[in-house]
Amino acid sequence: MKVLRKQEIETANIQVGDQIVIPLAELGEFTATAHKVTDEGVMFIFDEYVTCRPMNNRSTNKGGFEKSDLKKWMDTVLLMAFPEELRDKIYGLTIPTVGQIVGHEDEWDNKNLEPDSDEQLPLMKECKNRIACFEDRLTWGWLRNATKEEFSSALFALVGSSGGAPYSNGASGSLGVRPEFWLVKQESRGPVPREGGVSHVSYRSYYGRRNTKEVTKESLQEEISEKENEIKLLRKEIKNLEEKEMFAKAASEMKNLKDRFVEAGFTEDEAFHMVLELSKTALGIGGTK
Structure with missing residues (x-):
């Protein structure tokens, strides 16, 4: 075989x-x-x-x-x-x-x-x-x-x-x-x-x-521009990662809070709306001027 x-x-x-x-x-x-x-x-x-x-x-x-x-x-x-x-x-x-x-x-x-x-x-x-x-x-x-x-x-x-x-x-x-x-x-x-x-x-x-031998003022300036663009891309990558981490953390905290409301005797729907209202208050959304 x-x-x-x-x-x-x-x-x-x-x-x-x-x-x-x-x-x-x-x-x-x-x-x-x-x-x-x-x-x-x-x-x-x-x-x-x-x-x-x-x-x-x-x-x-x-x-x-x-x-x-x-x-x-x-x-x-x-x-x-x-x-x-x-x-x-x-x-x-x-x-x-x-x-x-x-x-x-x-x-x-x-x-x-x-x-x-x-x-x-x-x-x-x-x-x-x-x-x-x-x-x-x-x-x-x-x-x-x-x-x-x-x-x-x-x-x-x-x-x-x-x-x-x-x-x-x-x-x-x-x-x-x-x-x-x-x-x-x-x-x-x-x-x-x-x-x-x-x-x-x-x-x-x-x-x-x-x-x-081709190094000139213009080629060095072009290299600087390329590096600046690379830095911008890296910063964008970092920002995207930070935003993903922030949203993931917020979602996890909201789920934990909702679970605690449910454990306290509230229904899933009631717990969801309570967490939603707390989130609006924390973010300054809604309310009177």
């Missing part, structure tokens, strides 16, 4: 198909599979969508993925969610391209999407590896390619829940985010060679932008 058995082991010799477990702070714990191995590093793609987010706050694909709000969130919030021991070994944090997921045989993709030079990853030849879930439900997810301007200035490619990618979606819509990243090998700190175009990312360009 042939049996395939998964077993957890300690090893530095990562091979294509190996999975690692990565806790991402409050996003949860996920597995990521090795899809490409070179002498310098290993490329992993998460097996699930770690969140659902818009590509841009506005419905535009100007600047492509590299200038998108999603990319800024990944380079700041998502990167900081990785365990500290992995952060300084990660580079090229992005999402997959159409080529990596489904290849380049689809005529619609080739005609209407920004091209990439990636070949389909071997594991992605199986449909089960192209599809992914978010919170245990099959979901559509973003791919890195924007649509060509003559087709639309507001759309990006996506991979559907059936594993195909002949689709596009408005940039402001919320879709699954399936991160891809390179993990540098201990014995090498050099760049991982990759082709140009949409998929061009290297260790040197990711961590050494400030050391290039």
Whole structure:
């Protein structure tokens, strides 16, 4: 009888198909599979969508993925969610391209999407590896390619829940985010060679932008503007988390208060209205002027 058995082991010799477990702070714990191995590093793609987010706050694909709000969130919030021991070994944090997921045989993709030079990853030849879930439900997810301007200035490619990618979606819509990243090998700190175009990312360009010869007053000002936008996004994330925590705490306190009224002999309806009136009084809603 042939049996395939998964077993957890300690090893530095990562091979294509190996999975690692990565806790991402409050996003949860996920597995990521090795899809490409070179002498310098290993490329992993998460097996699930770690969140659902818009590509841009506005419905535009100007600047492509590299200038998108999603990319800024990944380079700041998502990167900081990785365990500290992995952060300084990660580079090229992005999402997959159409080529990596489904290849380049689809005529619609080739005609209407920004091209990439990636070949389909071997594991992605199986449909089960192209599809992914978010919170245990099959979901559509973003791919890195924007649509060509003559087709639309507001759309990006996506991979559907059936594993195909002949689709596009408005940039402001919320879709699954399936991160891809390179993990540098201990014995090498050099760049991982990759082709140009949409998929061009290297260790040197990711961590050494400030050391290039192209540094000018204008480029530094642009970098400052980008950092200011990242800070605004982080503040917005913090505000959203604070509001969620505040509402959750208030709801819990209201439920506890209602339960105590019920225990004191009031009906559910009476208890609800009493808590509601107390809440209005506390918030200063209603009453005489």
